[in-house]
Each structure stands twice: as C-alpha cells, then as structure tokens.
Amino acid sequence: MPVDRGAATLLLYVAVLFVAGCEPRGESADLASSASGRVVTDADGNPIRVQPPARRVISLVPSATLTLGALGAEDRLVARTDFDTAAWVGSLPSVGGGLQPSIEAIVAARPDLVIHFGGPQDVQTPRRLEDLGIRHAAVRPDRIHDILDMVRFLGAVTGRDEAADSLALSIESELAAVRRSAAGRPDVQVAYVLGGDPPWVAGPGSYIHELIEMAGGTNAFSDLERRYAAVSPEEFHGRTIDLILLSRGTVFDARLAHGGRIVEVSPDLELPGPRVAASARELARILAHVP
C-alpha cells in the first residue's frame, strides 16, 4: 500500500534527521557551566561568557559594527560585510551579505566571536556557526532601548565595559536633551513612508515611531496594528498629516500629501544604531521648521 510506504519513509526520514542533526556540536565555549566567569545574555537569550574578551570579532550587523567603532574596539574586527559602509572597515576582507554570509570566509578569518542578527531575522547563520563550533551571539537592535542593550552587551563581550557605560550614558543624555527641547512645541502629525505601492508606513512599536515621538511629533499612524504595514492611499486622505518623511530614493505619489510638507531624509535614519541621538536631533530640527 503506497500510504504505508510513504508513512514508513517519513518516519525513516525523521529518524535520520534526528540522528544526523544530533551530531556532536563543536566546542561551544558558551556553556555557563564553567566555574568562574561573568555571563551576559544575548538577544536570543543565550548565555555568553565575557572572559576572555573577544579579540577577533566579525559583525554581520551594520549597527553593531558602528557600535564597536564607537566603543573604540575597531581593532578587534577581523572582517566586514558588504553592507558595512563606515570608512574604517574598508580595508577588512568581506564575508558577503549579512544574512547569508560566506561561511568559508568567516572560518578563514578565525573569529572568536561572530555577531549576527537575532531571532526570526536570521535562523540559519547561528545554526551553521553552532555546527562548526564558532562562538556567536545575537543582537536585535530594533528599538531605542535595544540599542542601549546592544551597546552594553558589546562592551561586555569585548571587555570595554567602561566605554560602553559612557557611550550609553551619553546617548541617553543626548536623547533627553532632544526630548526637552522638543517639549512645549506645537504638535506635528508625522507619517514616515518607507516606500512601496500601496505605501508602507511606520506604525507604533517601530524605531521610527519612537524617534518621532522623541523629537516632539506624533505618528499620524499610531493606530496601526503592526510595526510596519502597507496602507491604502485612502488613509492619507482621512488623516491630518503635517509632515511626510520619505527615505531618500523612495517613490511616492505627492498627491497623497494634500498640503502637508514632504521632506526627504537619509536612509540611515531608519537604522537603529549608536547614532540614534544624532538621528533624533535631525528629526527634531525638521519638525521645528514645519509650521
């Protein structure tokens, strides 16, 4: 009976996969079972030992790369991705894209720590690194407080805790300054369009939303149920929008603005990273010029 054969083969497949998948992992240096050593938790909840501090780091996450630079740990980096735009990484060998890097190139750089995207953003890279016994840690700089967490995390694993604390403090105080200067200004309804047709906008829970609120504006799409979503052009008619922010290079039908201002901003604004305070200041400046 073909059904039985199929069922038997499926069971065989599952069995084979279990056996094959359970092959002994390479030496994972992160087991918290070691006697001494402080342990920090990465964005996926895995424990990462901080001793010895990472000396050969590969960062697959551009904002983590920028953070390492801001911490003064540039010398720890041994490779870069094609998406690392900072000038000071230019001389490092590339491992390809951040989401599907060349594992071979990673291995050849002999890192003692690979920083990668966490959670649902990249499932495969950590698995491959795990199989090969390469130490790795996840970061998820999605929102402002994630950035501060990332700063402290990277500081801990590279032994630059003091630099990390001071960077975090300076970010927080700069952000507070932006908030103060924006307080008392008249409300500006802002929409951030990422592009697309129908237009994709930033909703509550997104990094952009936080920046807008911090800069003294109100997200015109605060009632959206998701962080980012495509909305029908009608939505632009139904709401009062004083300012539309467009990432440079985005195509947008200007008729949807009805009288509101359209300002193009640098795409860096969308990316959470250590320059968040500068982004907030930039936004506040734009908002101040609206009425």
Added chain:
Amino acid sequence: MRLSTDRLVVRYSGAARPALDGVSFTVTPGSLCAVLGPNGSGKSTLLKALLGIIPAESGSITVRNKPPRAWSRRDLARMIGVVPQGEALAFPLTVREMVGMGRYPYLGPLHGEGQKDREAVQRALVQCDIERFASRDVTTLSGGELQRVRIARALAQEPAALVLDEPTTSLDIRHEMAILELLRASADAGMTVLVVTHGLDLAARFADRMLLLREGRVVAQGPPGTVMDAPVLEDVYGWPVAVEPDPVTGSPRVTPLRSVEATGAE
C-alpha cells in the same frame, strides 16, 4: 488458444444500459474473427473485458480456459498481442526500440535482451516489412507504417493470439490490404486473431467469422455469408443497404442506398 465469452454483461458505473448485454461468442485458434457494429455498440468494451482491463458484471470470459483476471498481466502479455486504437507518443523512439518492447513481458529488470529476443524482434520486423526503417524515429513514419510497427511489436511478443482495435482506420488501400493480408497469414499459421473494424466488405473477405453488435447485444455471428444479410445490416446500422456478391472476389459486398425518396429514381 481459445478466446470466448458466455452471456457477458459489462456495465460502466452510472450508465443506464449495460455496455455489453449478454454477449456470447468464441474465437478458435487458426481463425480470424471480425467484430463490427455502429459506434457505441460495445466493440472496444468487448476487447477490454476480454483482456481483463474492465470487470464484468456477470457472465464469464475465458482466455485459455481461465478468466483473464486469473492470469497475471505478464502472462497475459505473453499469450496475447494487443494493438490498441491509438497512442500519443510524447518522446522520440526508434522502430527497433518500439518493436523491442514486445519482448518486455519476457524480461526482468536485471536482464538485458538475449539472442532469442533479438531474433523475435527481427522476425517481427521482417514479417511486417518494416526492416528497412528499423533505426528510424517512429514519429517520422506515416500512419500506415506506424501501424505496421505496432503490429510488429505485438508479433514480437510471440503470442498465441492477436487482438487489434480498428487497425486500418484512416489507412490507404496499400497499407490496409498489407495489414489484412498479414493478419490472414497469421491466422492461417495457427494464431487466434480478433479484429475490431468498421470495414464490412474487407471483413467479409478476410474473416472466417464475423460478430455483429448493436447496443451491447449480439445481433448476428457466423461466417460472412450469414452475417452479411441486408435486413440484418439495415436493422443494425439503421440505414437501407443492399448486399450482393462482389463481381471480382465473390465475397458479399454492402452498398448503402440513398435515402428512401431517392430510391425510386435509382
């Protein structure tokens, strides 16, 4: 090898009337039997039932003393060579490869063709007069040539019986006669030959027995002289006909008449 049915009833599921309603007939070794009848009379159904492809509702079918479904498909294939009505070839194939398939019922998955197999194929090619295009692609052949290839394939099975479904429809005189002469020669050599056809005159010339079906029932069977009878044919085909001996061959010949109003003018 005898092929026979006894009061065979075959019904397709959901059909109002049976496709075959109590058909009894026999084909004996060394004879050629032609099955005729209007479209929908059950001719192809009879072949399929005889070969065990479709089940019978009641009645019996005998292929060499056993019902066809009691034989394995392989054994049946070694006994009966079938040339079905149509095949749609999707991929290229040489004539020799196609005729060679007639030997498959004798070959297991691990066996290559042996000397015996090659000889059987060669004999079949010669018998059907297609040896000269043994290496040609079958899709380049004419209808008549392709039909001879398919008959050669059936002969390569070295069967005791040949069953053909409308083997000469749409063939020209030369090809049609060549095939009928081949079938006649096979019957004379001892094979049991069963042919479904539309051609009454040629069937009468070549067959030992004819079987005439209408709406799943046997209307007449026997030597051509018995079956080729004007009232019988008119009843079966629903058209006025005249039957007389052919002046050249002496065999009964059918002439369909013009419709009734015109008869007076003829």
Added chain:
Amino acid sequence: MRRVGLSLALVVLLACSMVASVRFGSVDLGTADVLSALTGVAPPWVRTIVVDLRLPRALLGALVGGGLAVAGATFQALLRNPLAEPYILGISGGASVGAVLMLATGIAGAGSWTLPLAAFLGALLAIVLVFGVATASGRGMDVRVLLLAGVVVAAFFSACIALILSVSEARTVQSAVLWIMGSLANAGWSNVIVAAVYTLPATVLLIGLARPLNLLAIGEETAQYLGTDVERVKRLALGVAALITAAGVAVAGVIGFVGLVVPHAIRLLVGSDHRALLPLSFLAGAAFLALADLVAKLVLAPTEIPIGVITAFVGVPLFLVLLRRSLAA
C-alpha cells in the same frame, strides 16, 4: 557505443567538478593546503573549510542535481509530457511554505534539522493533497488530474507564501526569498546523509523500473497490454520521484531547470530508453549542479549567487545548442 562513451565522459566531468569544488571556494587556499586538510595534518580552520564546508557541499550538489534529474525524467515519462519537471506537483510550493513558516516564526533554539524538516513536511503535504485529488475517483490514478491538481496546489501555496511574507519584517522576507531561490551554501554533513538516504536507493529503484517507464511513456493502455501493473508502477514511481524531490528541496531550496532540461539533453543524445536515460541523467544532473555551484560561489565571491540563477543561465544556452544540433541531424 554512444552510451558507454557518454557515461565515461559524464563520470569524468562529475569527478572533475567535485574536485574543483573542494579545491576552490570563496577563500583562497593553495592545493597543498587542501590536500593536507584531507589527509589530516592542517590548521583546524583549513580543515573546517575543506572537510566541513566544501566537501559536504560538493557531495550535496551532486546528490541533489542527480536526484532532480532522475525525478524529472520519471515525471516526464509518467505524465507523458515533455514539460513535466520535479516541481510540477506543487512540491516546491509546499516545501517553501514549510520553510517560510519556520523562518517567519523564527524558533531560534531549534536544531539544524528543523528547517529542512519543516520544508520536507510541507512538501509531503503537497504530495498527499495532489495524490489524494488524483485518486479520488477510485478508479486508479489519473495523471491528467494529477497534473492539474499540482498546478492548482502550487498556486495555492504561492498565495500562502505571499500572505506570510506580507506580514513579516523585511529581513525575514529577505531570508525567505534567499531560501526559496535555492542554495547549497548551508550544506552540512547531516544534509548530505539525508540527501543520500533518499536519493540513492530511490534512484536505484527507479532504474529498476526502467522498462515499465518506457511503456508508460507510450501509454497506460499499451503498458498494460505489455505486462505492466500500471497502477502499482505509477504510484511507486511517482511516490519515489516525489520523495526525491521533496528531500532535494528540503535541503537545498528550489533549484529549477535541472529536472526539466537534463533529461531532455540526455534524451537528445541517447534516446528515450530509461535504462540508459535514468542513470545518465543522474550523472549529468550531478555534474551540472556541481559545476553550477562552483560558479555560484566563485563568480562574485564572497557573495553567493542563488544557484537557480546559474542553472538557468548555463542550462538554457547549452540546451539550445543541443536542440539545434539534433534538429539539424
């Protein structure tokens, strides 16, 4: 004999591509380094690259390529359709849905087998659905219904994927698209074992069914008259070919073109007898994919080009040349 000559040529080609796949990669290693990595005396990172990355990847390419070609040839025979190929029953759609769901929900703590397993289960779902529809009449499997059901199920799964992606974040979408485009870059030894367990015995079984496949390629009625148990062979061959395809997609994503074009190319060279067509298609598919993977990983190193792109870019001109040659003959 043409067949023997072609087999030898393909074996040599396969061997050369696999050797090249181990010797070359996105990282520059010398021949001496590669050889010493294989014999065991080399720095651990060189050993990792050669033995844990390049070697399984070369083997996986050969297994998946060979399997897809054999499955493609089998579907072409059973469906009596030269346009048939392994994904025609919606198998790639089902596998993609399984993989995309796994990527979108991002269960990060899972072992390295969850993604291929999810893809495989998705593929099985497609197979069960399509086979179920095709046998619903109770009168055996109607291959025309199978074909239609496959097309419809594939469209349904495409819609599912679009829905999942439309509510996922950008990087997840990127990961999903990269997976679907097919890649051998995540090859590990566990994937190789799985691919081997499915592909090799299945290929042997299909070669054993070569004569019934020859007959079925002409027609089911004719096959019956020549001694084939048509229903049994159809279910067995289709089921086995579907499983080869499911396993291939589960470990390597949707790599197109191999299953369609390689059997046709071999058919142009040695004809439609499956006793030669199947094994030679396996060898040709294996060599072809191994070579394509070599190009995919070297051309824009360290960026990987999706391997489906290479199979199309290389396969199309190759096939057109062969086609012209055969038409001229």
